Amino acid sequence: MSVKGELEGIALKIYIYLLESNEDAGVREIARDLGLPVSTVHYHLKRLEELGYVEKTTDGYKVAQRLKLRDYIVIGSRVIHRFTLYSFFFLGFAIGETILILQSQTINPDRLTVLIATILASLIFGIERLRIKQ
Numbered sequence: 001m002s003v004k005g006e007l008e009g010i011a012l013k014i015y016i017y018l019l020e021s022n023e024d025a026g027v028r029e030i031a032r033d034l035g036l037p038v039s040t041v042h043y044h045l046k047r048l049e050e051l052g053y054v055e056k057t058t059d060g061y062k063v064a065q066r067l068k069l070r071d072y073i074v075i076g077s078r079v080i081h082r083f084t085l086y087s088f089f090f091l092g093f094a095i096g097e098t099i100l101i102l103q104s105q106t107i108n109p110d111r112l113t114v115l116i117a118t119i120l121a122s123l124i125f126g127i128e129r130l131r132i133k134q
Contacts, residue, residue: 007053007067010036011044016072018054026060053082081132087125094118115131 005016011032018025025033031041049053055064072079082122097115101107 007048007069007084010040011048012069014041014044015048015063015067015098016052016069018061018086019074019079020077021062021067022077024057024062026101042106081129083129083132086121090118090122090125 001042011023013036017030017034027038027042027045030036031038034041045054045056045060048055050059053063053065053067054061066074069079073082073085074080094115097111097118100113101115
């Protein structure tokens with residue numbers, strides 16, 4: 001967790017895990033699913049609980065306060081990194097441009113430029129997303 005109160009690192013992973021869970025989750029379950037030591041998960045859950053972000057229930061832990069997560073968009077119970085959305089946005093344009101080229105059976109410099117630019121943009125955002133640990 002950072003000094004500014006924004007979640008990062010392991011605390012962010014745990015918070016997102018709980019946010020996406022449809023049920024309360026125990027310390028061991030979270031540790032197993034995230035591949036983390038139980039002691040690390042327990043420490044971060046206690047910190048998140050102290051901050052009021054999660055709460056302990058009889059069945060484990062659940063999100064107590066929905067936070068605005070920097071770089072993430074929450075859609076229903078899914079948490080998606082913005083780079084993932086950007087990558088799919090440009091991929092959609094690339095697919096559309098490819099369909100137009102195939103339908104017209106001609107390729108002009110403008111269409112080729114748009115196709116290359118959208119493919120590159122999609123790849124760049126996709127690669128950047130993969131480089132981020134969470």
